[in-house]
Amino acid sequence: xxxxxxxxxxxxxxxxxxxxxxxxxxxxxxxxxxxxxxxxxxxxxxxxxxxxxxxxxxxxxxxxxxxxxxxxxxxxxxxxxxxxxxxxxxxxxxxxxxxxxxxxxxxxxxxxxxxxxxxxxxxxxxxxxxxxxxxxxxxxxxxxxxxxxxxxxxxxxxxxxxxxx
Amino acid sequence: xxxxxxxxxxxxxxxxxxxxxxxxxxxxxxxxxxxxxxxxxxxxxxxxxxxxxxxxxxxxxxxxxxxxxxxxxxxxxxxxxxxxxxxxxxxxxxxxxxxxxxxxxxxxxxxxxxxxxxxxxxxxxxxxxxxxxxxxxxxxxxxxxxxxxxxxxxxxxxxxxxxxxxxxxxxxxxxxxxxxxxxxxxxxxxxxxxx
Numbered sequence: 001x002x003x004x005x006x007x008x009x010x011x012x013x014x015x016x017x018x019x020x021x022x023x024x025x026x027x028x029x030x031x032x033x034x035x036x037x038x039x040x041x042x043x044x045x046x047x048x049x050x051x052x053x054x055x056x057x058x059x060x061x062x063x064x065x066x067x068x069x070x071x072x073x074x075x076x077x078x079x080x081x082x083x084x085x086x087x088x089x090x091x092x093x094x095x096x097x098x099x100x101x102x103x104x105x106x107x108x109x110x111x112x113x114x115x116x117x118x119x120x121x122x123x124x125x126x127x128x129x130x131x132x133x134x135x136x137x138x139x140x141x142x143x144x145x146x147x148x149x150x151x152x153x154x155x156x157x158x159x160x161x162x163x164x165x
Numbered sequence: 166x167x168x169x170x171x172x173x174x175x176x177x178x179x180x181x182x183x184x185x186x187x188x189x190x191x192x193x194x195x196x197x198x199x200x201x202x203x204x205x206x207x208x209x210x211x212x213x214x215x216x217x218x219x220x221x222x223x224x225x226x227x228x229x230x231x232x233x234x235x236x237x238x239x240x241x242x243x244x245x246x247x248x249x250x251x252x253x254x255x256x257x258x259x260x261x262x263x264x265x266x267x268x269x270x271x272x273x274x275x276x277x278x279x280x281x282x283x284x285x286x287x288x289x290x291x292x293x294x295x296x297x298x299x300x301x302x303x304x305x306x307x308x309x310x311x312x313x314x315x316x317x318x319x320x321x322x323x324x325x326x327x328x329x330x331x332x333x334x335x336x337x338x339x340x341x342x343x344x345x346x347x348x349x350x351x352x353x354x355x356x357x358x359x360x
Contacts, residue, residue, distance in 0.1 A: 005191065012187045020182060034185055038193055043262045045194045050263075064262045067269045070355055073348060103179045106172060116266075116358035125176040138265025138359060152169045160167055 008045060015058055016041075018126050019065045025122035026069040028111040036072055040065040055135065062128070062136045066119055109158040117151045124148055205254065212247050215240060228305055235301030242294045249287060253280070267359045274352040281345045288334065296326055 019040055023033035043064045051060055110118055116137070123133045130148070134141040219240050223233060260272060299322060307315050 008191065008194075009187050012190060016185075016187075016190075024182065030182055033182075037185060038190055041190050042194050042197050045198065046258075047261075047263060060263055063265070066266055067262045067264075070266060070270060071273060071348070071352075073344065073351075099175075099178060100180065102175045106175050106179075114358055115355055125173060138267050155172060156167070156169050159172055163167065 004045075004048060007048065008041075011044065011048075011057060011061065012041060015061050018058075018128070019061060021126055022062070022065055022119065022122045023069060025107070025110050025125075026115070026118050027072070028107050032072075036065070036068055039072075040068045043068065056132070058128075059132055059135050062123070062132075066136060069119065070115065105162055106159065109155055109162055112158055113151065113154065117147075117154070120144070120148060121151045121155055124152070201254070201258075205251065208247055208251055212244060215243055231301045232305040235298045235304070238294055238298030239302065242291055242298060246291065249283070265359075267356060270352050270356045270359070274349060274356065277345055277349050277352065281349065284345070288330075292326060292330060296322075 016037065020033055020037050023036035023040070024030060027033050027036065040061070044061055047064070051057065110121065113121065120133060120137060123136070128136075130144060131141060133148075134144045137144065139147065219236060223236060228236075256276060260269070260276070262269065264272075300319075303318065303322070307318055310318070
């Protein structure tokens with residue numbers, strides 16, 4: 001139990017930042033991202049004994065996080081809150097620096113992508129190697145490269161379009 | 166006109182978010198794990214209590230055959246309800262969250278579809294059997310009641326079951342069904358995205 005706790009702490013410290021980015025990119029809301037982060041690490045804890053080093057630990061955790069994100073249903077309360085998010089993002093962006101405004105705009109553009117695209121591009125932005133993304137998403141590497149190329153184009157167009165607005 | 170490298174730099178320079186600390190997550194994880202175990206424990210205790218109470222009632226009170234049949238039917242209903250709930254938790258907890266998203270979504274989609282079907286017909290069978298069991302049980306219990314007394318009890322029972330079927334079921338049960346249907350539609354859409 002103590003060993004498991006030590007291993008869990010190490011895994012959390014090493015991976016939680018990227019997993020949080022994935023969850024935030026997927027939901028566009030930091031509270032929901034925290035819920036998903038917690039749910040992911042609950043599953044990590046429950047499955048830790050089954051991890052047999054057959055894959056990299058980060059790949060294994062990413063898979064859990066992706067599956068957790070995909071089956072996440074927003075609660076009614078959260079949905080009502082999400083309707084306000086856009087306004088809040090705009091207000092916050094005015095309050096803070098230009099950099100924060102750009103980050104808010106980027107998250108807004110990511111939220112306009114399809115679910116699988118949001119997941120893939122978040123990993124690309126966090127510089128996860130392509131073979132690892134292919135393994136996490138279960139998409140062949142060739143197919144993935146084509147997908148990533150399209151998503152990059154789509155996101156860049158969305159970003160430029162929204163920035164002009 | 167910004168290119169993807171600019172987007173990449175925006176992403177990488179984003180401020181650090183207030184994410185949860187490892188201690189908070191660990192505390193919550195342990196709480197959730199013990200919460201699930203407690204729920205399962207309470208369900209098992211409830212089943213055992215029902216069995217004990219029924220055995221005591223059947224052993225120490227002498228009823229007619231109809232009453233025994235009524236008690237047994239009600240017991241079978243309750244047992245099947247608890248079995249269904251436990252089966253649901255067991256299957257959900259056995260879903261391997263580490264498999265590829267496509268396989269995970271296919272598995273979950275199949276399960277949710279089956280669950281939506283099961284939940285739909287289970288309620289009607291449950292209500293039908295529990296009504297039959299109660300009627301048989303009350304037949305002897307109410308034998309000393311006056312004619313009007315019997316009418317009042319049976320009417321109250323029928324009203325309660327109708328209230329559950331046409332009001333409570335819509336409020337609680339249908340809400341669950343709706344969530345299941347949303348999830349099924351979503352899983353169908355998502356499956357195609359990972360092909």
